Amino acid sequence: MAKSDFGSVSGWHNDRAMISNKNLRITLRKNALSGESGIVSATRIPDGSAYELDFDVRFHSQFDWSRGGKVGFGLGIGNRNTGCNVPFDGAGGTLRLMWYNDGNRVYFYPYVYHAGMAGPCGSNFGKLYPSSGSLEKGKWYKVHMYVKSNTGSNANGHIQIKINGETLIDQSIRWTTNDSKRLISNLSFHTFRGGSGDHWKSDVDSYIYYDNLSVRQITQYILTATALVVLYFHCATFWDPRFTNETIAFLQLASRNASPQGNSLEVKTMRQGIEYLHHASNEKFYGTFKGTLEESTVKTNSTEIPITVYTPTDANKEKLGVYFHGGGWVIGSRKSHQTIVNTIADATKTIWISVEYRLAPEHKYPIWLDDCCDVTQYIIQNKTNFGVNETAKIGVAGDSAGGMIASSVARTVKNVDFQILIYAGLDITRETPSYNEFTHQMYVLTPELMDWLKEHAFETSQDLKDPRISALYNTSLQDVPPCLFIVAELDPLRDGSLEYQKLLEKAGVQTKLLLVKGVIHGYFSLPGIFPQAVAESINTIQDFMVSI
Missing domain, CATH: 3.40.50.1820 (Alpha/Beta hydrolase fold, catalytic domain)
Structure with missing residues (x-):
């Protein structure tokens, strides 16, 4: 996805963000919560029914876990409900990630708003990561998300989160029931402490680092079909400087249309994919x-x-x-x-x-x-x-x-x-x-x-x-x-x-x-x-x- 594919950006604070050793470093301010402690930003992306999102995240070696907070990038549907604004009207949803300290260990879990959720705030269904032990300071974690919107009132949407290749959640979901609020249109960046209440705060500034952001819109008609290219290709965050414009355009097309199930190589799917790729590319x-x-x-x-x-x-x-x-x-x-x-x-x-x-x-x-x-x-x-x-x-x-x-x-x-x-x-x-x-x-x-x-x-x-x-x-x-x-x-x-x-x-x-x-x-x-x-x-x- 090119820079021109992105629309307006809101909520960004340059005083809390900087480039450090080619990584994005976000400062979480002491004695603050929510947007005052970090960044709550929204970026307009092209309307789509399915998106994949990848990023790497690392907590500084001296990071204070406090109780927890929201971390990294996420995707918003329709009204993109958050902040305990339960979508009773079926007009919005979000997929984000949270880190949490339960007093014994620290872990990630999915944080989801969707139609029919129990409330009063984000659903945290899915597995915890890691399944045992705690998150480590100074270690990079690779986060992969996939969201597909549903149709009508059907539970035929999809939600997937993987961290370092381990699946936390991968299931069907009813995101919305309002047809006019069906599409994914927002890339969120929520990095802050909270919850609410002083026990979520920290008395020291702390840092979280990000790298290798990749956002891919998936067109419905491709799915797992473009096999030769996309079954083993996920969007690179850089290109070989020798690439021609034709090569770059091809790889961008392939990465936007990559299947979320793209690491499973099956003969039947590969054959279908090569036929589709050549038909779609050369039909004219x-x-x-x-x-x-x-x-x-x-x-x-x-x-x-x-x-x-x-x-x-x-x-x-x-x-x-x-x-x-x-x-x-x-x-x-x-x-x-x-x-x-x-x-x-x-x-x-x-x-x-x-x-x-x-x-x-x-x-x-x-x-x-x-x-x-x-x-x-x-x-x-x-x-x-x-x-x-x-x-x-x-x-x-x-x-x-x-x-x-x-x-x-x-x-x-x-x-x-x-x-x-x-x-x-x-x-x-x-x-x-x-x-x-x-x-x-x-x-x-x-x-x-x-x-x-x-x-x-x-x-x-x-x-x-x-x-x-x-x-x-x-x-x-x-x-x-x-x-x-x-x-x-x-x-x-x-x-x-x-x-x-x-x-x-x-x-x-x-x-x-x-x-x-x-x-x-x-x-x-x-x-x-x-x-x-x-x-x-x-x-x-x-x-x-x-x-x-």
Whole structure:
């Protein structure tokens, strides 16, 4: 969420807030309660039916717990009731956090106002944190909140709080009953002592520190769907300064639409998500292909593989390309990648065939690779059936896992004439330096996600060192066809391509490499989000295909 997304701010006091070692430090004044002791601030945020909120909080090493108070950021719905103003009219609610000292120990608990609450002040249902022992001074606590508004008088809203990954509350709730007061519109910052009564006060000033605030509006139609990006991506509080504006816009979109249940990777959800992501991003290109699309199948010894043949108007009859989609061998399809394949076909005036190879985990290695080899071999042997001349050159291409497949097919199948490898996975063992350079979630293709994909795609870890899988394990490369590498600069797979290019050049193979600056893994199949980066890549593909 950008600064421009925020509206008016009220209740802020600069005399009680300062930046200390890049953290926000709030002073809680001695002998005072509520807003007089700290800050009670409200910030207008865009109306939404669901929001996620994260922040870190730490109590100073000399902090006086007193009885307790409100701490940190929260979310307000409708009239955003607080201060023992029970929403009997069903027109408002709030979710905040409180620290409390019961005389034996100190802990956090949720502090909630909602329709139907028992009153007279905020409900404190949910678990305590920690469940035993006390909060520690000087220790950082990571707070995660999720609020979804309900409909009508239904208890189909939601409330969730986690602290350091431990769930305090995660349940359905009836926030409001007034349709005109339904939406979340307020980011609160309540840091003060109280309660009421002198026993809540302290006779010394104390400090609380904050860091890593992240606020994300969640659009209802996304939910858990944008899997590849958001299931393992939560909004970074900083960006790599090398990111292009397109990359930043993409990551901001992904973080705003992230699922609150986003750390659970399931094959079905991931597959739905990759399809939705590509559909939502590239829908404006549908129906723009200047040519014909034909669905067909290729019969192999074990199955029939669906293919789509893209034949542009005035197609060159001397070249044909076979495309393998990305998705870590587990997700993705011809449909998810249809926009980029027809873009390549249009731009190069070349017939391209997209292959629906079988996916893991239902079909683990070597099945999906054998499918692609078999289809390519069939196309080479029957090229004239696809509208090209007998003398036509046949090439292979793919992005990510599809690029890995293309490189393997080019080494395995005879009479492949060229290859285009787009941020291909050429070092599946993760031994090149870029794997260690780009581990943060803002680069999307995290080590955890890669491990998850490999666990589903391969039977054993020994498969990863098979020369058919990891290109860098090959020692005889002199018969490999000319190769175009398209590489994302900020991608853990980057160095695998750089190393493989060196090996091919050493073997005397013609190569060309485009390093696309400032972009991350996955950009190529999303021209609706990365128009400039994709255009640069497509232009390079055009030039390469002319040169061969």
